[in-house]
Amino acid sequence: MTNPLIQIDDEVREMTDEEYAEFMANNPDWVAAEKPTTKTTTK
Amino acid sequence: MATTTNYSWTTPDNTAYVKDGASAIRTLGSSVDTTLFTALGGAYPGLRLIKKQTIGTGVTSVNVTGVFSATYDAYKIVISGGVGSINANIGLRLGGNTTGYYAGGQNVVYSTAAASLYSDNNVALWTRAGYATTDIISMSVELVNPFLSKFTTIQHAFIQGATANSSGQGSGFHNVASSFTDFTIIAAAGALTGGTIYVYGYGAS
Numbered sequence: 126m127t128n129p130l131i132q133i134d135d136e137v138r139e140m141t142d143e144e145y146a147e148f149m150a151n152n153p154d155w156v157a158a159e160k161p162t163t164k165t166t167t168k
Numbered sequence: 169m170a171t172t173t174n175y176s177w178t179t180p181d182n183t184a185y186v187k188d189g190a191s192a193i194r195t196l197g198s199s200v201d202t203t204l205f206t207a208l209g210g211a212y213p214g215l216r217l218i219k220k221q222t223i224g225t226g227v228t229s230v231n232v233t234g235v236f237s238a239t240y241d242a243y244k245i246v247i248s249g250g251v252g253s254i255n256a257n258i259g260l261r262l263g264g265n266t267t268g269y270y271a272g273g274q275n276v277v278y279s280t281a282a283a284s285l286y287s288d289n290n291v292a293l294w295t296r297a298g299y300a301t302t303d304i305i306s307m308s309v310e311l312v313n314p315f316l317s318k319f320t321t322i323q324h325a326f327i328q329g330a331t332a333n334s335s336g337q338g339s340g341f342h343n344v345a346s347s348f349t350d351f352t353i354i355a356a357a358g359a360l361t362g363g364t365i366y367v368y369g370y371g372a373s
Contacts, residue, residue: 155355
């Protein structure tokens with residue numbers, strides 16, 4: 126299990142456990158990232 | 169004494185003494201400075217690009233540092249391009265401050281023209297500063313006073329780029345009289361990929 130990614134200017138890194146706990150405390154409704162839905166077309 | 173064609177800046181004659189060169193350059197430089205200041209309307213006129221930040225891949229938040237300063241009082245933040253992993257609001261926070269954000273806004277549903285209202289009432293960030301869908305990220309924000317030790321105000325569009333959703337705008341303030349130099353955008357759900365954050369300053373002098 127990995128923590129979500131955060132970006133500070135050009136640096137992208139995983140949140141530390143402390144940052145993740147603080148993030149969830151301030152964003153209680155946040156849900157983990159999902160892969161973009163694959164679009165399908167019908168004729 | 170020779171002068172330039174358009175602004176009559178003084179330049180040395182061909183026969184002028186070399187020993188007077190420093191003075192001649194100083195005079196010419198001062199003339200250029202004065203003309204530019206007048207013509208442009210100040211030392212930092214108009215809307216100036218302060219920072220251009222590319223959004224990484226799959227990031228939950230982006231902290232943009234070193235953008236607010238004493239040079240400007242008001243700022244414009246725009247995001248172009250990019251996508252979200254799912255459709256979600258994008259919040260905006262000043263520095264690391266997680267309290268005292270207030271806003272009110274209204275949206276109109278595309279399909280029905282029905283109106284909906286929302287508010288941020290002393291929450292941890294402005295919750296609807298932007299919106300991400302799997303097709304586009306939308307953000308167009310104006311901030312006033314973020315660097316001053318005064319309340320910061322915000323005006324923002326809230327454009328949901330999805331046919332089933334809505335569009336509108338909001339405004340509000342940060343009930344904290346502190347100075348900030350950076351901001352963070354935060355996806356309310358999922359993550360952001362790509363796109364560019366542009367930060368502009370409104371010329372103040």
